[in-house]
Amino acid sequence: MSSSNSETNNMVSLNLIVAIDSKNGIGKDNDIPWHIPNDLKYFKKITTTTSKPFKKNIVIMGRKTWDSIPDKYKPLPDRHNFILTRNEELLNKNKTETETKTKTETETITEYYKSLSKAIKTAFRLKRDNIYIDKIFIIGGQTLYEKIMEIPHIIRDKDTPASNSEEEKYEKSKQQIIKDLYPLKTINEAPENELYKMRKYISDITIYLTEIYKNFKCDTFLPKIDYNLYKLIGASDFYTQQSQSQSSFHYRFKTFRWYNNIFNKDVPQSPTKSISDNIRNVIVNKEEQQYLDIVKKVIETGIRKEDRTGTGTLSLFGVQMKFNLRNKILPLLTTKRVFWKGIVEELLWFLRGDTNNINLQKRGVHIWDGNSSREFLDKLGFTDRKVGDCGPIYGFQFRHCGAKYKTAYDDYTNEGIDQLSNVIDLIKNNPTSRRIIINLWNPQVLDEIVLPSCHCFYQFYVNTNTKELSCSMYQRSGDLGLGVPFNIASASLMTNILANICDLSPGELTHTIGDAHVYLNHVEPLKEQLKRTPLTFPMLKMPEQQLTLQDLNETKLSIKDFKLVGYKSYPTIKMKMAV
Numbered sequence: 001m002s003s004s005n006s007e008t009n010n011m012v013s014l015n016l017i018v019a020i021d022s023k024n025g026i027g028k029d030n031d032i033p034w035h036i037p038n039d040l041k042y043f044k045k046i047t048t049t050t051s052k053p054f055k056k057n058i059v060i061m062g063r064k065t066w067d068s069i070p071d072k073y074k075p076l077p078d079r080h081n082f083i084l085t086r087n088e089e090l091l092n093k094n095k096t097e098t099e100t101k102t103k104t105e106t107e108t109i110t111e112y113y114k115s116l117s118k119a120i121k122t123a124f125r126l127k128r129d130n131i132y133i134d135k136i137f138i139i140g141g142q143t144l145y146e147k148i149m150e151i152p153h154i155i156r157d158k159d160t161p162a163s164n165s166e167e168e169k170y171e172k173s174k175q176q177i178i179k180d181l182y183p184l185k186t187i188n189e190a191p192e193n194e195l196y197k198m199r200k201y202i203s204d205i206t207i208y209l210t211e212i213y214k215n216f217k218c219d220t221f222l223p224k225i226d227y228n229l230y231k232l233i234g235a236s237d238f239y240t241q242q243s244q245s246q247s248s249f250h251y252r253f254k255t256f257r258w259y260n261n262i263f264n265k266d267v268p269q270s271p272t273k274s275i276s277d278n279i280r281n282v283i284v285n286k287e288e289q290q291y292l293d294i295v296k297k298v299i300e301t302g303i304r305k306e307d308r309t310g311t312g313t314l315s316l317f318g319v320q321m322k323f324n325l326r327n328k329i330l331p332l333l334t335t336k337r338v339f340w341k342g343i344v345e346e347l348l349w350f351l352r353g354d355t356n357n358i359n360l361q362k363r364g365v366h367i368w369d370g371n372s373s374r375e376f377l378d379k380l381g382f383t384d385r386k387v388g389d390c391g392p393i394y395g396f397q398f399r400h401c402g403a404k405y406k407t408a409y410d411d412y413t414n415e416g417i418d419q420l421s422n423v424i425d426l427i428k429n430n431p432t433s434r435r436i437i438i439n440l441w442n443p444q445v446l447d448e449i450v451l452p453s454c455h456c457f458y459q460f461y462v463n464t465n466t467k468e469l470s471c472s473m474y475q476r477s478g479d480l481g482l483g484v485p486f487n488i489a490s491a492s493l494m495t496n497i498l499a500n501i502c503d504l505s506p507g508e509l510t511h512t513i514g515d516a517h518v519y520l521n522h523v524e525p526l527k528e529q530l531k532r533t534p535l536t537f538p539m540l541k542m543p544e545q546q547l548t549l550q551d552l553n554e555t556k557l558s559i560k561d562f563k564l565v566g567y568k569s570y571p572t573i574k575m576k577m578a579v
């Protein structure tokens with residue numbers, strides 16, 4: 001699950017292990033408010049596994065975390081237990097340093113420390129001088145996690161940069177400096193803020209995170225992980241915890257790592273560089289990386305084209321991406337926040353056959369406002385059309401293709417060809433057909449609509465062996481910054497909905513784009529996005545009961561019926577829509 005870390009003789013890796021709920025909660029009333037046997041097993045495995053059988057790991061924890069462990073499990077077996085406390089009585093229980101050092105060879109030790117820096121420094125020193133010590137883990141609670149996770153921020157902090165002379169000195173003799181700064185005699189007197197100095201000796205920090213997708217109303221928390229610093233280097237599939245007293249919930253294991261490159265500033269940080277020459281670039285989500293690679297290629301090699309909006313684009317012709325939809329995974333991009341509600345409500349609006357933007361606005365979605373305003377309609381010559389009436393766009397082509405369009409307010413029941421109904425019928429009754437197609441490109445209506453269909457050709461394919469439904473979607477024009485992330489998720493959602501109606505499982509989405517372009521005013525925001533390493537895609541939670549075409553005709557389905565589990569993303573990146 002994880003790549004090797006960069007620990008050397010002079011620098012030490014720190015590990016942090018923690019389970020969090022959907023609000024980053026870690027505990028309640030000095031206890032852990034969930035019971036996940038698989039997570040306890042994982043904790044034990046991660047914190048006891050060592051590089052050599054005779055070695056032991058150190059676990060460092062706060063006194064309250066220590067108290068929260070049931071007596072029968074204390075001290076945590078096969079690990080050296082370091083406990084932080086300011087309680088003099090407990091601190092007096094400690095052995096002398098020499099005793100500690102010799103004892104680690106034969107048995108595990110339990111010791112109390114009056115500061116985190118002391119505990120860590122002792123752990124570092126033991127590790128340096130003692131072949132019986134392997135990894136160092138911070139196992140909670142909140143204050144300890146906060147302090148450790150702060151370390152990379154200190155490095156970036158402009159107020160406390162490492163001076164050049166310091167760096168040079170360090171380069172000359174790393175080993176000597178460690179000994180100068182942390183001589184055995186004085187190490188226990190080091191003040192707490194010395195922790196920040198330790199950054200030089202920390203090669204990397206790994207966070208073993210269990211993400212639990214349920215809110216347990218905790219009173220202690222983990223700080224938010226800064227994904228720009230801590231890169232995702234491993235992730236498990238989703239697991240489900242059944243519970244008798246509570247409703248079942250999902251969780252998954254992730255591993256993040258921050259590398260201290262303070263003395264190695266030349267190491268490239270771009271996630272799109274090759275993986276082999278830079279261990280920082282472990283790409284867990286290769287599917288999202290396809291998208292980022294296309295964006296990068298268009299920015300770097302696309303030709304400059306003028307466009308109908310007057311903004312100007314960089315463009316390449318003919319690109320393709322594939323997304324696995326199995327196990328309920330929904331490819332919603334994570335390198336920026338994507339507006340899931342907009343995707344769901346717009347697709348339901350299309351599938352109902354609706355072309356009136358006022359109805360979409362009523363559900364809090366405003367993505368069609370620019371293309372159906374008074375000003376925009378007048379510009380296109382639709383002066384007698386009401387605001388919000390988009391003409392025979394997507395929805396009309398889905399459900400009434402070929403019918404005569406009057407206004408968005410007319411009833412078109414039984415008029416035109418219902419492509420959605422036909423496709424459902426073919427998937428169910430003639431699954432080997434090579435004609436399971438929805439074609440939204442209708443040349444007859446081009447002068448009646450506010451925007452000719454961009455995603456215009458959907459073909460479906462049933463794998464009759466695995467009972468999976470796949471979709472291949474052709475998009476004639478793809479606005480990579482704003483539109484394409486939406487289109488990937490929308491086509492995936494539609495495949496999930498059709499699979500559900502037809503009693504199949506979703507298989508794969510193949511997404512082909514003709515003119516793949518980046519608007520010139522999106523270049524800078526997209527370059528920012530390219531620096532981000534993708535996180536994992538979320539899981540889609542559909543209604544329990546099987547859906548029918550009738551459900552799609554009515555207005556009762558909404559965002560509430562299509563929830564995402566485990567959607568974590570980098571923050572939103574603002575990009576202006578070209579109209």
Ligand SMILES: NC(=O)c1ccc[n+]([C@@H]2O[C@H](COP(=O)([O-])OP(=O)(O)OC[C@H]3O[C@@H](n4cnc5c(N)ncnc54)[C@H](OP(=O)(O)O)[C@@H]3O)[C@@H](O)[C@H]2O)c1
Nearest residue numbers: 018019027030031032062063064065085086115140141142
């Ligand atoms: N979800 C998870 O993975 C996870 C992991 C661990 C813990 N937890 C939960 O987290 C909660 C406990 O966390 P917490 O943040 O309240 O407490 P904590 O960090 O476990 O313990 C706090 C205590 O540790 C000592 N301490 C902390 N920092 C110190 C420092 N710098 N120097 C000296 N002593 C220091 C003090 O002990 P004295 O008061 O004795 O001086 C302090 O009161 C519990 O609910 C526990 O179940 C959850």
